[in-house]
Amino acid sequence: MESAQLVQALKERGYRVTPQRLEVINIVLEKLMRREHPTFNDILNEVKQRMPSISASTVYSILKLLEDSGYVVSFEHNGRTYYDSVTPHVNVMCVNENKVIDIEDAEVIDLLKKRGIHPVAITVKAVCAGSQ
Template sequence: METAQLVATLKEKGYRVTPQRLEVINIVLEKLAKKEHPSFNDILNEVKQKMPSISVSTVYSILKLLEETGVVVSFEHNGRTYYDSVTPHVNVVCVNSNKILDLDGGEVVEALKRAGVYPTSILVKGICREV
């Protein structure tokens, strides 16, 4: 999703697009475009570099809004919250290295859809060979 499209969607739903919201949106969309899985702290630290006075609760509420509007999904691993795109795929968390890999998940996603489940996030934890 493009920033302009997301801004229009938020406005249609009655949300104000504040500079803080716009900054968090830009950071999140940029990281997701690069197939990254930013943690809450990653996003907070990057926003604070540009907006030092922004509060933790403001960033949290913006990310919650993005999740509620279907822009991102979140998952937890080792006490950290990560954000990801809503495009159905499999996230593999390598427990030995804490890396997160994206897999297409075609057959898994299709099997779930046949069962009437339309996944937005699939999380698999495993021991990965070093990649």
């Protein structure tokens, strides 16, 4: 989803699109388009570079709004909360490294759908060999 579409969808749901919300939305969407898995701190640090007076609680509430509205999902790994796209894919969390790898496996997703399960996010813990 593009920023303009997300902004319009939030307006249609009755939310005001403040400069702070717009900045967080832009940063999150940029990171997700680059297939990154940003943490709360990643997002907060980048927003603070652009808007030094923004509070952590404001950023948290915007991320919660995006998640509660179904525009992002979050998952935990090694004590951190990561934010991700709602496009169905597999997140492989490397237990031997501090990284998350996306795998797009239509076969796994199709198998789940055949069983009446429509995944938003699938997380797998694994030992990862070398850099992917």
